[in-house]
Amino acid sequence: MLNLVLFGPPGAGKGTQSAKLVDTFNLVHLSTGDIFRYNIKHETELGKLAKSYIDKGELVPDEVTINMLKDELNKYPNAKGFIFDGFPRTVPQAQALDTLLAEKKTHICLMLSLDVPEDELTRRLLERGKVSGRSDDTDESIIRNRIRVYNEQTAVAAEFYDKQNKYKKIMGVGAIEDIFKRLADEVNKFLPASL
């Protein structure tokens, strides 16, 4: 299986690039943020709980997010591979993902981390907020909190993969197609080994 983590701060382009990677490499896209938003829209219990964190730009507790991801993984028993977008966001989530995949006799192949300067992230998120309808994209103080939470709680998860020699930093600024090429080149380098 080809299992990728697409990593990076909010506004780095994870969703945009995941959609392209999924098409090119025939993977299942698992975006925890999208799953939370689906649950919020449908007013499920999970959605109500998640909303109370998301609206402040905080992280939903690990246990909740990990259980949700586990359920989601089980929906795709025939997947050729997954792209994890927005997960893991903490070291315990990274550890849990390793365990879940090991139970399925597979593992993370590569973590691709999109590198984008902070002022560019804020600019992109405010721009997205005009059209996305996401309340966490419209308020600059919430955006700043999301970036702070990323720096304090999420960035360390990259080290978890770096120690396993699976971490690749990718320049996330420029044209969408150029960034995609950088990502796809890394996946292609890796591909023969995953078959």
Ligand code: C5P
């Ligand atoms: O990944 P995305 O930016 O779409 O996530 C939106 C929000 O969902 C995050 O700001 C956070 O509040 C919540 N989230 C989380 N834990 C994750 C993924 C998303 O708490 N692993």
Ligand code: MG
């Ligand atoms: Mg996203």
